[in-house]
Amino acid sequence: MKIENFSYQLPDGCQLFDHLSATFEPGKINILLGVNGVGKNTLLDFIAGVSERHNLPFTNFPLMNQVAYQMQGAPFTGTATVAETIQMMVDLDQPDGRFESEQLPAILQPIAQTHFRDLSGGQRRLVTLIGVCQLKRELYLFDEPESGLDVKVAVKVIDQISQLAARGKTIIMTTHQFRNLPTENVRLLVLAGKGIVFSGTPAELMAETQTDSLEAAYLKTDS
Amino acid sequence: MWRKLKILSRFELRQTWDDKGILFYTLICPSIYFVIVTFSSGGHPFGLHNLAYQLLGYWAYIILVGVLNGFQFGLIGMRENNFLKMFTIIAGDKRLIFYSNLLVQVVFVQIEVVLFDLIVLILNPASLSLVPMMVGGFLLNFILIPIVAGFSNFILLLPLKMNVMSLLMMGYIFLGMLLINLPYQQNSLLNIVLTILSPFSYLINFYVNALRVISQPTLLNVALLGIVALVYLTVGYYPVRHMKLQSYTSRY
Numbered sequence: 001m002k003i004e005n006f007s008y009q010l011p012d013g014c015q016l017f018d019h020l021s022a023t024f025e026p027g028k029i030n031i032l033l034g035v036n037g038v039g040k041n042t043l044l045d046f047i048a049g050v051s052e053r054h055n056l057p058f059t060n061f062p063l064m065n066q067v068a069y070q071m072q073g074a075p076f077t078g079t080a081t082v083a084e085t086i087q088m089m090v091d092l093d094q095p096d097g098r099f100e101s102e103q104l105p106a107i108l109q110p111i112a113q114t115h116f117r118d119l120s121g122g123q124r125r126l127v128t129l130i131g132v133c134q135l136k137r138e139l140y141l142f143d144e145p146e147s148g149l150d151v152k153v154a155v156k157v158i159d160q161i162s163q164l165a166a167r168g169k170t171i172i173m174t175t176h177q178f179r180n181l182p183t184e185n186v187r188l189l190v191l192a193g194k195g196i197v198f199s200g201t202p203a204e205l206m207a208e209t210q211t212d213s214l215e216a217a218y219l220k221t222d223s
Numbered sequence: 224m225w226r227k228l229k230i231l232s233r234f235e236l237r238q239t240w241d242d243k244g245i246l247f248y249t250l251i252c253p254s255i256y257f258v259i260v261t262f263s264s265g266g267h268p269f270g271l272h273n274l275a276y277q278l279l280g281y282w283a284y285i286i287l288v289g290v291l292n293g294f295q296f297g298l299i300g301m302r303e304n305n306f307l308k309m310f311t312i313i314a315g316d317k318r319l320i321f322y323s324n325l326l327v328q329v330v331f332v333q334i335e336v337v338l339f340d341l342i343v344l345i346l347n348p349a350s351l352s353l354v355p356m357m358v359g360g361f362l363l364n365f366i367l368i369p370i371v372a373g374f375s376n377f378i379l380l381l382p383l384k385m386n387v388m389s390l391l392m393m394g395y396i397f398l399g400m401l402l403i404n405l406p407y408q409q410n411s412l413l414n415i416v417l418t419i420l421s422p423f424s425y426l427i428n429f430y431v432n433a434l435r436v437i438s439q440p441t442l443l444n445v446a447l448l449g450i451v452a453l454v455y456l457t458v459g460y461y462p463v464r465h466m467k468l469q470s471y472t473s474r475y
Contacts, residue, residue: 050308050468065315075306077238091230092313135313 001026001047001139001170004057008042016042018194029161029171029182033218034191040174043191044069044141047172061139068135070128070142078117082108082127085116089131105130107156122148126157133160140164142173146180154180178215192222227314231323239293239327249289250335253281254342261346275353276431278343280403282336282360283426287399289332290371291392294325295378298466299385308468321463329368336364359434367426370452373459374422379466399423410443419451 001024008017016039024030024047032040045051049064076085083104104112108130111123119127125148132140142161146154154177162182165171175181181202188205190198198205198221202214209220239245298321301307311317340357343350375395378388399421405413417424429448432440 045308045469048312050312064312067312069309069312071305071309073305075301075304075309077234077241079237079241080234088230088234089313092227092310095226 001061002059004059006046006057008039008046010042015194020191020195022189022196022199024170024172024189025187026170027165027168028185028187029165029173030187030189031181032172032174032189032191033222034174035222038191039194040191041072041143044071044143044172044174047139048141062137066138068132068137068140070132070140070145072143072147076116076124076127078115080116081113082116082119083112085127086131086134090134093135093137105160107153122150122153125149126153129157130160133164137169139170139172142171144174144176146175146177151180158182178213178218181214188218190218190221197221224319227316227319228323228326231310231314231319232326235323235327236330239297239331245289245292246335248292249285249332250338253284254339257281257339257342258346271349271352274343274347274350275356278340278353278356279360279427279430280400281339282364282430283403283423284396284400285335285339286332286364286368286371286426287375287396287422289328289335290368291375291378291396293328293331294372295375296385296388296392297324297328298379299388302466302468303385303470305470311468317466317468318463325369325372329365332368333361333364336361356434360430363430363433366452367429369459370455371422371426373452373455373457374425376459376462379462382471384471403427410441415447418447425451 003020003022006017006020007015008020009015020043032043034040042051046053046056046058047061048067048069049061050069053061080088086104086108087100108127111119111127114123116124116127129142129145132142140161145157145161149157158180161171161173162184165182165185183202186202188198188200188202189196190205198208200208202217205221206212206214206217209217211217211220298307301310301320301324307317307320310320314320340361344354378392381388383391400423402417402421403423405417414424414428418428419425425448428444432444432448
């Protein structure tokens with residue numbers, strides 16, 4: 001999945017990307033790093049097909065109906081329970097699918113019958129994440145999936161994402177956290193200065209920057 | 224596709240039911256107005272013939288406000304809170320969200336029209352003879368609601384904030400109501416222009432001709448109503464295809 005020489009201006013005229021090129025490897029967890037406002041979310045929107053990418057230099061990306069996208073915010077109906085919400089997502093995704101609340105992942109079982117409006121912000125985010133992981137798609141996009149979650153839950157979420165990659169699915173995710181990042185099948189892309197300034201494995205990034213932690217390596221690349 | 228439409232409609236029905244505040248504008252306000260007019264005129268606000276004509280105005284108001292608030296503003300709200308983006312991706316097609324929302328609004332508007340008619344029947348027992356007209360109006364609404372949505376779908380493309388949009392639409396509704404009260408003849412040029420441009424006038428003209436409230440339908444009027452319906456159904460589809468999925472007020 002490739003983007004080649006992609007330039008884009010925001011409606012206010014601000015140049016967000018200037019001849020940006022990037023390659024996302026299938027079957028891997030492609031982690032997009034970058035400071036706030038650099039355009040990670042905008043890029044995910046183009047990859048998902050939410051922003052029109054017809055005639056743009058995006059090649060080999062699946063169509064929208066083969067993309068699962070966990071975005072910021074959790075737009076669900078307050079009076080629906082967690083089980084009903086996940087059930088609706090699965091029903092929409094799999095025409096022959098039958099989903100019962102007993103099939104909910106263990107992490108959601110304690111809140112299965114809780115109404116969405118009664119959940120905390122972190123729990124809402126978790127429900128959205130787990131719902132997205134239940135969809136059967138080729139490409140999965142996660143926008144800061146661990147943000148707002150406690151450390152325990154964040155580890156489980158990253159584990160769910162790693163399982164998707166282990167099943168051969170392609171993941172593209174953004175993050176600002178370095179602590180719980182998956183370690184296998186990972187490829188990093190650093191977005192800075194209107195383009196991708198590094199792409200490779202975490203080990204390659206640390207070697208290139210001569211640092212011994214991923215966080216330090218990233219800070220050096222993005223400075 | 225039908226299965227997805229059913230699932231989304233069920234979900235949006237719930238969403239609409241959560242936001243019952245809309246009933247205040249579409250059902251309670253016109254009902255209170257009708258009650259006040261009825262009591263202030265000693266129970267005989269209009270002759271039966273006039274009551275029939277006034278009823279059309281109430282129906283037109285309930286439909287237009289229902290479509291604007293429930294359907295179009297509902298979609299704009301969904302766009303601004305990321306619901307539209309999220310569910311378009313899950314459902315795989317933006318149009319399914321539009322159609323399911325319209326379907327739910329048709330059901331809601333029709334319930335409101337029936338409830339309003341019941342209030343009229345209770346307050347004015349003489350209006351029992353208008354029941355066949357009420358049934359006719361109810362059936363016509365299934366055609367008219369999508370046409371009215373076509374008239375006002377353009378607002379889905381406007382890059383305006385919700386509060387500005389609400390103000391503009393309030394003006395749009397008041398102007399439309401004002402214009403239907405202008406004295407003009409059925410076949411006058413003004414009637415033709417208003418039928419083309421104002422959904423209020425279109426609705427009244429359609430009811431008048433289809434239910435034969437004032438006069439017999441003329442060929443000119445029937446042709447005009449048919450062409451305007453076709454044009455707005457076609458034009459109204461353009462915003463459905465091209466409405467942005469992302470919020471206008473936030474990058475996220």
